[in-house]
Amino acid sequence: MKRELWYSAVVRDPNGKVIARERRKSRSFLRQWNDIIRSQVTGATGYIKRIDADVVKGIAPEGQNIKMTSAGGIETSQSIVVGSGDTAVTISDYYVETVIAHGAGAGELNYQAATVNDSVVSAPNCGFVVERAFINDSGGDVTVREMAICVRMKGETYFGYACIARDVLGAPQVIPNGGSLSTAYTLRVTA
Amino acid sequence: MKREKSTLVKPHNEVLSYLVEVTDKEGHVIKRIEAPSKSFVRQWNQVVNIQAKQLASTLTDTGGVGRSISVVSVNLLIQAGAGVTNYGIRVGKGSTAVTINDYALETPLAEGAGADQLNHVAGTYTGVAINGSDASFNIKRSMINNSGSTISGINEIGAYMRMGSYYGLAFRDVLGGAVSVPDGGAITITYTIKVSA
Numbered sequence: 001m002k003r004e005l006w007y008s009a010v011v012r013d014p015n016g017k018v019i020a021r022e023r024r025k026s027r028s029f030l031r032q033w034n035d036i037i038r039s040q041v042t043g044a045t046g047y048i049k050r051i052d053a054d055v056v057k058g059i060a061p062e063g064q065n066i067k068m069t070s071a072g073g074i075e076t077s078q079s080i081v082v083g084s085g086d087t088a089v090t091i092s093d094y095y096v097e098t099v100i101a102h103g104a105g106a107g108e109l110n111y112q113a114a115t116v117n118d119s120v121v122s123a124p125n126c127g128f129v130v131e132r133a134f135i136n137d138s139g140g141d142v143t144v145r146e147m148a149i150c151v152r153m154k155g156e157t158y159f160g161y162a163c164i165a166r167d168v169l170g171a172p173q174v175i176p177n178g179g180s181l182s183t184a185y186t187l188r189v190t191a
Numbered sequence: 192m193k194r195e196k197s198t199l200v201k202p203h204n205e206v207l208s209y210l211v212e213v214t215d216k217e218g219h220v221i222k223r224i225e226a227p228s229k230s231f232v233r234q235w236n237q238v239v240n241i242q243a244k245q246l247a248s249t250l251t252d253t254g255g256v257g258r259s260i261s262v263v264s265v266n267l268l269i270q271a272g273a274g275v276t277n278y279g280i281r282v283g284k285g286s287t288a289v290t291i292n293d294y295a296l297e298t299p300l301a302e303g304a305g306a307d308q309l310n311h312v313a314g315t316y317t318g319v320a321i322n323g324s325d326a327s328f329n330i331k332r333s334m335i336n337n338s339g340s341t342i343s344g345i346n347e348i349g350a351y352m353r354m355g356s357y358y359g360l361a362f363r364d365v366l367g368g369a370v371s372v373p374d375g376g377a378i379t380i381t382y383t384i385k386v387s388a
Binding site (some may be wrong): 003005027028029030031033034035037038040041042043044046047061062063064065066067068069089090091092093116117118119121123124125126127128130151187188189190191 | 205233240244262266269325384
């Protein structure tokens with residue numbers, strides 16, 4: 001009767017040993033998910049708030065809507081994104097609270113390519129998994145407190161990015177220098 | 192007015208619910224059913240997956256045929272014009288329980304004014320509304336009985352969607368009991384898609 005969203009986060013030390021893991025039902029799709037779904041389902045243009053807080057360019061039915069794959073140069077705009085904020089999720093959130101930048105500087109993580117797996121049916125469920133890893137080459141610890149899914153979307157003219165789900169982790173995850181964080185979201189429907 | 196109401200579940204993530212209203216030829220509501228939807232089915236998730244990964248996949252259409260579905264702007268479109276039944280909200284007489292592998296209504300009622308046919312009105316929809324921690328919108332469609340007789344035994348409702356050049360089942364529900372639509376009356380289905388934080 002519902003579409004469920006689950007996430008997982010696994011932290012490894014520099015030797016690849018798992019030092020922490022978390023798997024939970026996602027706190028929330030955000031309103032942007034319904035803004036995009038509404039546009040696709042109805043064929044109508046509408047309102048949406050992008051990750052840059054722009055609310056003017058809107059949303060329209062478009063082939064690239066919901067794109068969750070990653071690409072160079074937009075590491076923190078599309079697919080799974082992590083941050084250090086821990087403010088509770090609200091339906092109107094439009095991005096992570098404090099994004100962790102892509103890179104090897106202090107407090108940064110190297111965002112790896114994301115994978116969007118095929119849908120798999122295992123009655124009564126049908127779901128698919130989006131995965132992304134982050135490597136800490138910063139020289140110090142990096143603490144992740146939140147994660148989100150951002151997707152490519154388009155208004156009548158302009159492409160952009162919107163955040164469709166956000167979670168505050170159950171516990172802050174400290175990624176040691178040389179270690180990594182592997183994340184996954186599962187989007188599933190159940191009959 | 193006969194009224195049935197099931198307990199609505201507490202919303203988690205993306206939740207679907209429906210409202211069925213039957214009116215007589217004067218427009219009076221004679222039956223109303225409101226309940227959580229049993230199910231999105233596999234094609235809904237698979238089309239979202241196609242959009243997410245931006246790659247074509249083979250999906251089962253409403254005729255039970257495997258079709259290669261590409262990434263196109265009309266994917267997931269349910270809103271349909273008058274008389275259109277390839278996609279849009281539909282009703283039928285089937286009563287077999289929903290499964291994740293359903294690809295069509297079991298016995299959908301056709302467009303028309305003959306026996307067991309309905310005239311499908313163009314669908315309507317609302318914008319996304321915020322209510323506390325919820326964000327929801329409705330899609331709605333009426334079907335008018337101009338057949339000259341009561342149409343009885345309506346047990347199932349659902350929505351067909353565009354999948355590229357083809358059509359797929361997005362969601363399907365079997366009602367708690369059969370519904371009859373009198374001649375000159377109508378059945379109106381409203382689906383609500385809601386996400387909650």
